[in-house]
Amino acid sequence: MSENIMRIIDLRGQKLSRAELLAAMPRAAMGTSEATDLVRPILDDVKERGAAALRDFEEKFDHVRPKNLRVPAEAIADALTTLDPEVRAAIEESVRRARAVAKNQVPKDFHTDLAPGARVAERWIPIQRVGLYVPGGKAVYPSSVIMNAVPAQAAGVESLAIATPPARDNAEGLPNKTILATCAILGVDEVYAVGGAQAIAMFAYGAKGSEPQDGDVLCDPVDKITGPGNIFVATAKSLVSAFVGIDAVAGPTEIGIIADKTANPSLLAADLIGQAEHDELAGSVLFTDSPELAEKVQENLNYRVPKTEHAERVHTSLSGTQSAIVLTDGLDQSIDAANAYAAEHLEIQTEDADAVVKRIKNAGAIFRGPYSPVPLGDYMSGSNHVLPTGGTARFAAGLGVHTFMKPVEVIEYDEEGLKALAARINAFAVSEDLPAHGECVLSRFVKDPYDKATLREQEIEAGLR
Numbered sequence: 001m002s003e004n005i006m007r008i009i010d011l012r013g014q015k016l017s018r019a020e021l022l023a024a025m026p027r028a029a030m031g032t033s034e035a036t037d038l039v040r041p042i043l044d045d046v047k048e049r050g051a052a053a054l055r056d057f058e059e060k061f062d063h064v065r066p067k068n069l070r071v072p073a074e075a076i077a078d079a080l081t082t083l084d085p086e087v088r089a090a091i092e093e094s095v096r097r098a099r100a101v102a103k104n105q106v107p108k109d110f111h112t113d114l115a116p117g118a119r120v121a122e123r124w125i126p127i128q129r130v131g132l133y134v135p136g137g138k139a140v141y142p143s144s145v146i147m148n149a150v151p152a153q154a155a156g157v158e159s160l161a162i163a164t165p166p167a168r169d170n171a172e173g174l175p176n177k178t179i180l181a182t183c184a185i186l187g188v189d190e191v192y193a194v195g196g197a198q199a200i201a202m203f204a205y206g207a208k209g210s211e212p213q214d215g216d217v218l219c220d221p222v223d224k225i226t227g228p229g230n231i232f233v234a235t236a237k238s239l240v241s242a243f244v245g246i247d248a249v250a251g252p253t254e255i256g257i258i259a260d261k262t263a264n265p266s267l268l269a270a271d272l273i274g275q276a277e278h279d280e281l282a283g284s285v286l287f288t289d290s291p292e293l294a295e296k297v298q299e300n301l302n303y304r305v306p307k308t309e310h311a312e313r314v315h316t317s318l319s320g321t322q323s324a325i326v327l328t329d330g331l332d333q334s335i336d337a338a339n340a341y342a343a344e345h346l347e348i349q350t351e352d353a354d355a356v357v358k359r360i361k362n363a364g365a366i367f368r369g370p371y372s373p374v375p376l377g378d379y380m381s382g383s384n385h386v387l388p389t390g391g392t393a394r395f396a397a398g399l400g401v402h403t404f405m406k407p408v409e410v411i412e413y414d415e416e417g418l419k420a421l422a423a424r425i426n427a428f429a430v431s432e433d434l435p436a437h438g439e440c441v442l443s444r445f446v447k448d449p450y451d452k453a454t455l456r457e458q459e460i461e462a463g464l465r
């Protein structure tokens with residue numbers, strides 16, 4: 001086994017407590033605290049100097065000083081005209097499917113009638129202005145434009161801005177052309193060639209212009225920031241989250257796979273490698289009760305990893321402590337362990353996949369069966385690929401229309417509805433030593449709520465008792 005790429009975590013024969021099971025799961029360290037010292041001055045500088053600071057940081061970190069921090073409309077339109085038709089077709093298919101799902105996701109307003117004249121309604125209101133971060137450092141992610149913008153648009157967000165780093169090969173400091181073309185397809189025209197923590201600062205504080213082409217205000221502040229990014233982006237998001245909404249602080253990407261002896265080991269190996277390709281820190285974890293399957297997966301990895309394009313990155317990721325094959329006593333323990341791991345992406349490759357799906361409590365998204373691999377969801381299943389990482393799927397959901405809306409309760413009581421509760425509200429208010437609360441309600445029905453000596457009679461006379 002020594003030449004095998006992935007380590008084994010053997011849970012067989014162990015009765016672990018909840019805490020022990022959580023601790024046994026492989027996990028990458030987030031390490032945002034180390035980045036905090038680096039990111040805080042970036043945020044402060046952008047807040048203070050706006051576009052001038054943004055240009056300085058772009059020069060420092062992305063090695064280009066963009067003339068136009070806001071991408072001109074012609075550049076967005078041009079990018080679409082020069083887009084490869086096959087790529088265009090793929091993007092359009094992805095958008096079509098994402099829009100179809102998002103349309104069904106829009107939450108419905110509803111109301112509850114509690115008594116005559118007593119109604120509580122719930123209205124879902126779109127967030128007014130959002131900033132979408134699209135990563136673009138090591139790789140480019142036009143798919144992330146779709147995953148962020150489509151649900152925001154379906155939610156009815158009025159104002160939507162995108163920030164993404166300038167492309168490495170663009171002397172003018174424009175972002176990657178496929179990203180711009182995707183913005184054009186989606187009808188997004190407010191795009192900034194700004195990356196990293198400085199982009200998050202721009203969204204959070206807004207930014208005044210520093211050159212004539214910027215105008216007085218380069219970018220207005222947003223109400224919520226969404227989208228994935230590297231450690232600097234994640235740290236900046238968590239620092240500004242005290243006063244602006246964020247979706248989540250995303251860590252390295254992960255896959256969990258629950259497989260039994262019926263699964264195809266070469267497909268499992270392909271799926272583990274596919275996830276590991278993202279990042280050296282990506283986590284790939286296989287939960288199986290079949291040691292024979294585990295051995296075959298290792299053999300497949302030994303064959304496939306050296307052949308794949310990004311072999312070194314994949315090897316580092318699969319051999320890292322954040323990746324493992326978890327051997328279990330049976331399907332029950334595999335499911336318990338997968339629920340403890342709470343994978344960002346969870347594939348189910350078992351004999352009765354539907355039965356397993358029903359028992360999953362924690363996962364960012366569940367990929368059921370051999371024909372629902374994770375890259376399908378990365379690009380065009382119609383589902384969203386911005387998902388909770390690092391075990392946060394225990395309490396958090398992936399991006400969706402709900403991310404861009406907020407429920408607001410509307411209290412609709414009339415005279416009859418309030419009258420029926422007035423004496424009880426007063427009793428509650430007095431018990432909390434907040435008598436003016438009670439007097440506020442009583443004032444609507446009795447002459448003098450401050451005359452405590454006659455209050456009971458006044459209440460009876462007014463029909464409150």
Ligand code: NAD
Pocket residue numbers: 038061062134135136137138139141144165166194195196197198228229230231232233250252253278279385386387
């Ligand atoms: P990025 O856009 O997140 O970061 C690039 C920016 O980082 C640069 O513009 C630069 O300003 C800044 N930066 C670089 N070095 C810096 C330094 N030393 N100090 C301060 N700032 C610095 O792109 P990336 O780096 O390629 O990372 C993208 C991440 O997003 C990856 O981890 C990837 O896995 C993840 N991702 C996740 C999803 C998802 O849905 N979960 C989708 C796509 C990408």
